[in-house]
Amino acid sequence: MPADERKPRKRPAGNRAPAGRKPTGGRPADGKPSGGSPAGGGEPRQAKNLPRRIAWEVLVDVETKDSYANLLLPAKLARTHMDPQDAAFTTELTYGALRQQEFYDAIIATAANRPIDSIDAEPLAGMRLGAHQILSMRVPDHAALSETVAVIKAYAPKTAGFVNAVLRRISEIDRAEWLRRVTAGATTVGEQAIEYSHPEWIVRAMTQALKGHGRQASELQALLEADNAAAKVSVSALPGLIDRSELPGAPTEFSPIGVTLDTAVPKNVEAVATGRARVQDEGSALVALALAQTPAPAGTWADLCAGPGGKAAVLAAIAKTSGTSLDAFDSSEHRVELVRSSTQALDNVTTRVQDARDATGPYAKVLVDVPCSGLGALRRRPEARYRRRPEDINALAGLQRELLRAALNACAPGGVVAYSTCSPHYAETVLVVDDVLRGTDVEILDAPAVLAEVTSADAEEFTSVSRGAGRYAQLWPHVHNTDGMFLALMRKAH
Template sequence: MAESSGTNGAPDGRRRGDRRAPRRDERRAPRDERSGKNLPRRIAWEVLLDVATKDAYANLLLPAKLARTHMAAQDAAFTTELTYGALRRQKFYDAVIEIASSRSIDAIDPEPLAAMRLGAHQLLSMRVPDHAALSETVAVVKRSAQKTAGFVNAVLRRISEATDDEWLARVTADSADTTRLAIAHSHPEWIVRALTQALKGHEREAGELEALLAADNVPAKVGVSALPGLIDRSELPGEATELSPIGVTLDTAVPRDVPAVADGRARVQDEGSALVALALAAVDAPAGIWADLCAGPGGKAAVLASVAAGDGTRLEAFDSSEHRVELVRDSTQALENVTAEVRDGRQARGPYAKVLVDVPCSGLGALRRRPEARYRRQPSDITALSGLQSELLDSALDACAPGGVVAYSTCSPHFAETVLIVDDVLRRRAKSGRDDVEILDAPAVLAEITGAEAESFASVTRGQGRFAQLWPHVHNTDGMFLALLRKAK
């Protein structure tokens, strides 16, 4: 049973005749909230606080907390929306809080600020009655920062006096277009500019920008890949994914409850990541060992290895972090053709018939899954990563056997991490006498796998080949970039 519907029978907590617009999120608070236990809000507040003060990652912290509490599915879903929703729209909520509190965000202590963000999300974006959003959120902060409870209550009451649209008009009044989009969609302005340039660079329409920004704030469903040869996706609960032939989407916040996920026959994975691995696996290459040079946490390695096992082929997986190598071993626990070891991908030896180099990147293509990342990244990070990305691709090409194939991928559409890296590496190789790489038609490979039109994946053309770029607002996947490069025989 959902939380009380509010005054005078209005279905979303509004009084009849109230001029508020309907809430954006139709998920109601679970039964647990009426009993006063308030565990979902408590957990969400703890995660928001740790993200703000300890640089924690919500996508790692929240699932662990949910698993320990053994929440019912409805409670877990509510907790997940509270947490990720508050993070996704944090820039907007902070602008609202500054006006409602008459204080700078920097002048508010982390505990009450996390509670205000949590309350603002319920008041402005969820179908939670105002009285519950106010009283239960204040109750959370009372337990740890009692002296600030009155302040939190006063600010949230002021926020409740206007609708989401009314607050948006107020906080963006007289703003330039980039600033308005940044606040409205809770992206730093530099990311708005970077995504504008990315759309142009990948030869898409500039008018898609607002749809792309909006897509970053749409909760991504939990995706799971059925590892080929170990399980068919028809054996998994959930709905078959539109693009990945091995994927399903789950209606659960705790995928480990699915036995096939728990025992390693299926992996939690976005469709875009699965497609990168499937594309490399699908391209013809000589017989030989395959490699994944930046394998952690192991989702793509698991897909590659499961396909390779069908032909008796081995996969060697590397990562420079011991912790991430352990994650790879866990991801591939059900496979016997994988070795995983700590090694810098720039020291790959080979020769390998196929090489995946999914390089460390800004993650701008996965903001819908890791919403806090948008507030942590800076433009300088792009420059800092470019040297490593180039070196890893160069190493992959050197380690590739004649006639073999390298897949270069990033979870970012940023032009400086995608097309410019590949262009720069191939230009330098040609200049040094190593003009030995052919660019394949990655969109055509993806089209064959998915059944979708190749043009929907198309990025720029280079010679006879093309790069591919997936987009959250077009494909409902993370923003994966893919270049398929064949080494000359």
């Protein structure tokens, strides 16, 4: 799981979007304009422009409060009761502007003739929003300009003229020419960083990850493009509670319990609202399904880092069909509450606030989905790419090793441990497992073969590296259309 979702972090000094940037316009904390009617138009105009206003609010909060768009936007959409078309438009405005922020910032800095760090959060959010519509969406330039500036006039009126001027300059040049201009003189890695809006260190890390997991470095462009593609909303039907044929949407390619929805507000689906189905990336579902599929002695199962509860819900549902229970821990009270919500339709789950390193067991099956950089989930959490730094990988490495050791200690003899991350970074995946298992008699199982059983696909689809008779598995956004989940399955000696 991304460590970003476990505890809000302050941006390190020197980031392009520094922490501490304060909103300067007239938008109080509730998102409403201060005093009277909004400037630049009456209530009808504001109601019509609701998608841009909500997208702008999310961009400002991501910038000034270290908020997470994937948590903030769904809540706003649910409160407004938008129709599906407007909700989808709002989602693309928000996530599109975030995914391509590095590219847009390079353009904005040129068009504004000033550094990005010198532009206040509210006009900057408006410029990013407008740039995305002008350069990457089928929105006529006049609508992108007038409607975006209308939001700024209503909530940060003193900056509306500035935003209007910059967006007009951006609209005078097409995307290809802007790309040529803002990448002129850059290194190959620098060009890729700007064009695909991934910091240079992530471009290098992804190249190394591809090679480390046995793939070709030539896949880098496809991987970066996949990170910037809109991810559909995936839902898992919890086994024993509902069949996926009862859910609206198309069956997922690999997960036998998943569907993809054509809605930006999945809570409108009755089965999701009642807890019989769970919003979940297909890759996350496959991790839980693989552990459930792996034979182990009878006994209680455990999810040691369970929040927010997607994998725990799938595991608990499958465990219940055989009369088995699940213990779900997390060190955060808030995340434990999310687990309780995720497993609300199940009565075989025990939840509690507990550091995973204090788990005792013995458990027949143990999932340890460790805090990580989240580099495999950038399409769903696009702002993470701008918040992370290379040193974060080293900072997480010690914790990841401690958690895997704790999982092995809590596992019963002959039991199975699943180590997973939503990152393909070699230092968070292969190196962690190799290091912890060195000198032990723990057996590395064939995770790709188990995934092949679950999905009916070829095991080679999922293969990372071999370790003796066993293999690790790695999923990829550009190959499997899932988050970049890593999975290692291992059996503790009797």
